[in-house]
Amino acid sequence: MNSIRGRLIAILIGTTGLVWLLAAAWIYLSTQAQVEHVLDARLTEAARMVNSLLTDHRIELAMAEGENGETAAPIFDMGQPYERQLSCQIWSLDGQLVGRSSGAPDTRLTDATQGFSEATIAGETWRVYTVENPRLGVRVMVGDSLHVRDRLVGDVIKGLLLPATIVLPVLAGMIWLSVRRGLAPLSEMAGTLSSRDANDLRPLPSAGMPAEVAPAVNALNGLFRRVDEARERERNFTAFAAHELKTPLAGLKTQAQIALASGDGAVQANALRQIATGVDRTARLARQLLDLASLETGDGPARSAREDISVAIGTAVAEMKPLAAARNVAIEVEHVGGQPRLEVETHRISPALRNLLENAVNHSPEGARVRCRIHQNGGTVLVSVEDEGPGVTETELPRLTEKFFRGRNKSTTGSGLGLAIARTAVEQAGGELRLANRTPQGFVATLVLPV
Amino acid sequence: MRILVVEDDEMLLDGLTVGLGLAGFTVDPVSTCEDAHAALSAQRYDAVVLDLMLPDGSGLDVLETLRGARNATPVLLLTARDQVPDRIRGLDAGADDYVGKPFDLDELAARLRALVRRGAGRPTARLEWRGVVLDPAQLTSSHHGAALKLTRREFAVLRTLMERPAATVSRTALEEALYGWQEEVESNAVEVHVHHLRSKLGADFIKTVRGMGYRLAEEGA
Numbered sequence: 160m161n162s163i164r165g166r167l168i169a170i171l172i173g174t175t176g177l178v179w180l181l182a183a184a185w186i187y188l189s190t191q192a193q194v195e196h197v198l199d200a201r202l203t204e205a206a207r208m209v210n211s212l213l214t215d216h217r218i219e220l221a222m223a224e225g226e227n228g229e230t231a232a233p234i235f236d237m238g239q240p241y242e243r244q245l246s247c248q249i250w251s252l253d254g255q256l257v258g259r260s261s262g263a264p265d266t267r268l269t270d271a272t273q274g275f276s277e278a279t280i281a282g283e284t285w286r287v288y289t290v291e292n293p294r295l296g297v298r299v300m301v302g303d304s305l306h307v308r309d310r311l312v313g314d315v316i317k318g319l320l321l322p323a324t325i326v327l328p329v330l331a332g333m334i335w336l337s338v339r340r341g342l343a344p345l346s347e348m349a350g351t352l353s354s355r356d357a358n359d360l361r362p363l364p365s366a367g368m369p370a371e372v373a374p375a376v377n378a379l380n381g382l383f384r385r386v387d388e389a390r391e392r393e394r395n396f397t398a399f400a401a402h403e404l405k406t407p408l409a410g411l412k413t414q415a416q417i418a419l420a421s422g423d424g425a426v427q428a429n430a431l432r433q434i435a436t437g438v439d440r441t442a443r444l445a446r447q448l449l450d451l452a453s454l455e456t457g458d459g460p461a462r463s464a465r466e467d468i469s470v471a472i473g474t475a476v477a478e479m480k481p482l483a484a485a486r487n488v489a490i491e492v493e494h495v496g497g498q499p500r501l502e503v504e505t506h507r508i509s510p511a512l513r514n515l516l517e518n519a520v521n522h523s524p525e526g527a528r529v530r531c532r533i534h535q536n537g538g539t540v541l542v543s544v545e546d547e548g549p550g551v552t553e554t555e556l557p558r559l560t561e562k563f564f565r566g567r568n569k570s571t572t573g574s575g576l577g578l579a580i581a582r583t584a585v586e587q588a589g590g591e592l593r594l595a596n597r598t599p600q601g602f603v604a605t606l607v608l609p610v
Numbered sequence: 611m612r613i614l615v616v617e618d619d620e621m622l623l624d625g626l627t628v629g630l631g632l633a634g635f636t637v638d639p640v641s642t643c644e645d646a647h648a649a650l651s652a653q654r655y656d657a658v659v660l661d662l663m664l665p666d667g668s669g670l671d672v673l674e675t676l677r678g679a680r681n682a683t684p685v686l687l688l689t690a691r692d693q694v695p696d697r698i699r700g701l702d703a704g705a706d707d708y709v710g711k712p713f714d715l716d717e718l719a720a721r722l723r724a725l726v727r728r729g730a731g732r733p734t735a736r737l738e739w740r741g742v743v744l745d746p747a748q749l750t751s752s753h754h755g756a757a758l759k760l761t762r763r764e765f766a767v768l769r770t771l772m773e774r775p776a777a778t779v780s781r782t783a784l785e786e787a788l789y790g791w792q793e794e795v796e797s798n799a800v801e802v803h804v805h806h807l808r809s810k811l812g813a814d815f816i817k818t819v820r821g822m823g824y825r826l827a828e829e830g831a
Binding site: 401402403405406407408409410411412413414416417420421426429430433436437440555564565566569 | 618619624714715
């Protein structure tokens with residue numbers, strides 16, 4: 160059964176019914192014991208009373224008149240209250256029935272000479288108490304049918320169970336109602352959620368929620384908040400990306416219009432050169448936007464692929480060679496103090512390295528060197544990319560990793576995303592990006608990676 | 611007409627400088643707020659083209675400083691942020707026009723001409739004086755109905771004079787209208803252009819005011 164309500168109702172009705180049955184059984188047993196005790200006391204009392212009546216000669220016995228035979232035993236009356244239930248026999252010690260009460264059977268009730276005993280006469284079980292009167296030479300036996308006793312106990316139990324058959328359905332109904340009422344906050348919440356629009360991420364009201372539901376509501380509200388924040392980030396990113404794409408597009412269109420409008424060959428050539436550069440830059444911007452989006456959503460290609468840091472650096476440097484050659488910039492890779500052993504996630508570290516190297520090459524003057532140093536320092540591996548470019552001003556330094564921020568000494572192909580990508584990637588890998596100016600000139604970006 | 615262009619994107623700045631130059635404007639290009647402030651305090655411009663997102667601040671700051679100094683130079687905001695709220699904010703901050711990127715170069719030039727014209731209080735785009743008609747939009751001119759051939763510089767000198775026909779314009783003001791920062795100004799360049807104009811329009815069309823500059827001769831003189 161998969162419904163809490165159904166389960167609760169079944170459990171509640173089941174246990175209530177069981178408790179009721181156990182109570183009935185308990186009462187049955189204890190009533191039986193009590194009834195036995197009380198009726199036994201009555202038997203004793205009745206036997207003693209008959210005995211004392213005999214002693215006082217208030218009951219006349221057959222044998223007092225002569226040897227009259229068993230069948231002629233006089234029948235006496237034991238009084239109204241006992242008439243139906245109790246039977247009394249008086250036997251002489253030598254085995255003659257000398258008297259009996261009106262409802263008593265003719266056959267001897269018991270073979271016991273004294274005290275309590277049970278006997279079956281004509282299919283009926285009797286409980287009998289026997290008193291011996293040696294002075295009169297008789298035994299007084301008082302008995303009652305156990306059938307009567309059972310009926311008494313049965314009546315008590317019936318009195319208990321009969322109302323239960325009426326009360327139980329009422330009880331079940333009340334249980335059903337209260338369970339429904341108790342679970343109302345849950346169904347209310349489900350109703351609110353299912354009628355909601357996909358964009359409606361308002362928190363659910365948590366005031367007045369029962370303690371059992373409140374954690375679920377709080378968890379849901381937390382989820383709503385996170386989803387909302389993620390969507391807000393995405394919206395901002397999209398809006399920002401659109402703005403940033405509009406500027407190079409405006410540049411391309413303007414240059415194209417100049418090329419079309421101008422009759423001057425030099426002006427046209429310059430405009431076309433600008434267009435070529437602008438297309439490269441816009442293509443790079445598009446690639447970086449994809450890199451950043453894939454890092455932020457965490458679904459880059461081949462996520463599990465890992466490789467050695469030295470291999471990753473080798474690949475990134477090789478990729479950068481054509482750009483460096485075009486700008487007459489040399490890239491040198493240098494291991495300080497041996498080869499560090501570190502496996503890195505390719506989809507994170509490769510874009511970081513590529514952007515750092517690209518930045519360094521783009522900001523280098525003609526004929527300069529870009530140095531990539533790898534250095535293990537205790538629990539971290541440091542990968543630094545140094546250039547001999549103009550560096551940045553101190554006020555720009557903290558803003559460098561902001562998306563789309565471009566400093567004063569910006570390169571013609573920069574998008575303002577490279578360092579943001581590097582930082583996001585390295586932070587996701589558990590590391591850190593450090594940026595600094597070099598003295599006397601240049602800039603250094605360092606990836607600090609945990610081993 | 612001399613205008614200041616503030617734009618941090620190199621390719622676009624180059625495009626604006628060359629493109630607006632082709633449309634007859636003299637362009638001073640800058641790419642930061644700081645340079646824009648410096649240029650505006652040193653030079654009088656007929657109009658300013660201003661980007662909003664600059665590396666060292668917002669173009670709105672430049673605009674506020676300009677208006678705070680009671681400078682009424684027409685300002686056209688040129689930006690990628692062209693949603694309605696952005697446009698409203700820009701115009702309310704004192705801008706005279708708002709153009710979103712990407713834009714059409716010819717439209718931008720036309721809007722700039724309109725801004726300058728309105729700033730000078732003239733109702734029409736065409737300039738007329740004693741039978742000479744200048745059309746700054748088409749960069750064409752005529753004299754008593756006949757087409758008049760003028761170089762770019764000659765056209766600029768004549769336009770500057772015809773924009774304020776009764777006023778005397780100093781030689782420095784003419785030089786500023788003709789040459790941007792990046793251009794070399796020869797010491798007698800203005801005299802040469804005026805000489806050529808006189809030979810095309812008659813010696814008495816432009817008068818020399820000794821020690822002051824030049825002005826147009828009055829109607830019927």
